[in-house]
Amino acid sequence: MKMSEIAPPEVGKGAARIIWTGREEVVIEGHNGLFSYETKCIRIRSKSGLVTVSGQDLIIDHLGVQDLLIHGKVEDVAVDGETT
């Protein structure tokens, strides 16, 4: 089952849903594409704004049409510069 199949209704309306689990995993559902990718910072476009995931050794474990899974030592997640 894809993550998009289990995404909540608000995802279909364009709102991004960000799930930050522990310090190692961030899931972004309903994204609009990758803006930039570096091992210390990943920026993702979404209708809610630009989502910035900062940390160390970041990799994109899954880049799907609607969902995105980031692994690594996640230190911060921010939307348009506003820390979540």
Place this chain on the structure above:
Amino acid sequence: MKGTGQVQFRVKGLGVEKLLNAARKQGISFSRVKREKSRSLLLRCSSKDYEAFSELAKEKGFEVSEAQPVGVLRLEKQAGKRIGLLIGGLAAIGLLIWALGYVWEVRVENAGAYLGEVRSYLEEQGIRPGIRRASVSLSDLRDKLEWRLPKVKWVRTEWQGVSLVVRLEEGVPPPEAVSNEGAGDVVAASDGIIRRVTTYAGTPLVKAGDFVKAGQTLIRGEERDKDGAARPVQARGEALARQWVSVQVRTPVTGFVSEPTGRETTRRVIETPVFTWAREDAPDYLTSEKSREAVPIGGAWWPVGLLRETYAEVSLRKESRDLEEAKREGAKAAIFALNQALMNDETVDKWINFSMIEGDTITVTATAEIIRDIGCRP
């Protein structure tokens, strides 16, 4: 790339993120996207999407490396290159499955006196190594063996890998019922000197210090009423008596000493697990001492050896042993035999006696004084 599964490749170019977004719009998903250098990414996608992605990348001026299969696809590709290994592996698995369908060992455990009978029954039924496992019904075999061996308490039949194991548990016959009904005496089971008699029912006929012989009545099955009339009862009680148990062993006081005569013969022998061959016969010395020196031929894994046998002729001379050493040896053996005979009796004392030298031996007698309940039902 044929088949399904994931492939891994490298994309080089400026702004690879834009390429990924364009691919995403075409419905292509990626996994394990990892930044290698500022202008290159290592990533994976489905093998069926790779062609489309590759076309798109070329169209947009990006460089895409050749796809390397990963996971199951990689195994498939490797197996395709090593067709012999694949066939061999499959053949080995097939052979193993085939072999597991047969009985390779029939083991009978704990059968005791019934071992021969069980084996002959299995043979009659054709249950032997090499038969098909499916042709053996464990429950049928168990039932038939239990019916055939009524004295056996139970039979267990089971598979242990490719072995058929038949395990028997012999029944223990119940002790003979001792009748507690009717009058009866307590008599001495063996000779002894009475130390104490404890009477629970009946009339004691012996007292401490009496010497009694086997079969003598110790407690009579009779009691007297208040009016003096005799009434038969079942005598019960304990009669502890002193007894002496002795065992004897004989130990030699002479031994043979060998002396080389100076004659010596050496021969070479080839030894295999199946046969032994020597060019020369062994010398016909009346008595000799043989020493062997083994030289392996062809290393440790080849079970053929060359032996160098040396026969030294010796003459035997009878010589007296050290008497004290012979006595010590005899005493040790006698005490061991005595302990075996005593079982759990209460021991008061133990001692050893040595006889004079008779012929070439001395007799060692170990004796123990014990306390034992000698009362029993006749």
